[in-house]
Amino acid sequence: MPTDPPGFELPLRLLLGFRVLIDDLHAELARQGHPDMRPMHGFVLQAIGRGGTTAADLGRILGISKQAAGKTIDTLQNLGYVERGHDPGDARRKVVRLTPRGIDSLIRSAQIFDELRARWAAVIGAERLRALEADLRALTPGDLFRLDVPGWFGGHH
Template sequence: MSSHVPGFELPLRLLLAFRLLIDELHAELGKQGHPDLRPMHGFVMQAIGPGGTTAVELGRTLGVSKQAAGKTIETLERAGYVERTTDPEDTRRKLVRLTAYGVDALNRSARIFDTLRARWAAELGEERMRELESDLRRMTPGNPWRLDMPGWFGNL
């Protein structure tokens, strides 16, 4: 039996691990009062940030069109995660801001990710978990906040 692992397995395993964590996150968020959130919504809410943003800036940050960003804003607005307001510094601009419900979803997500990491550490061992994280940091760019993932995947 060959010990050769085909090169394509690495990205598939990394994607599978990402998918597993995100699916578990969203299952738990659903139980905690956020059943309407979808994986791409997290990227969008992170890109909106605490100070808010415009649809144009959001699209640019996410790597999608203004129209795609606008549709996602509408979806999140209907679900109560964001609101549109007038920019106090320029009344011609409309800002998109997170609501308290949106902030709650992000705060819960952070706690759930901590729980998921702890579960992985319990399975792999804390030292191996730290080594895995260190290896991934070594092999990837310094800033993990690539919010343009939706654009890279093709759409929201």
């Protein structure tokens, strides 16, 4: 009769699965011309989205201070992934938008994640992977952006 593994193994396996996917993504992104992308950058670019946002709104979405968001925006601007501009509707409001390079990194990330998912399906089978995803959906909040990435992974509030 099989015995259950200790309870602490589950979060560690989930975290390891996350790290394997993210590490493999970044290795491939580097090969495809995005060697400076870091895991946090992807979350930030997703949060900025195609419509753009402000540093204050970005901070709220990611659960970090406006100042921390501003520093991250500076880094991404220096790397060519975002640009700052004025809101056409309100000249006092600074808007952060993705550059073509930023959009390219997100498009490539989506394609690479699909390839990585297909690799996992090849190992455990498509049915089991779909069941795993359905189980994780049932056990986690529906809003993907409730993942408090900066809080969990060493960011500052």
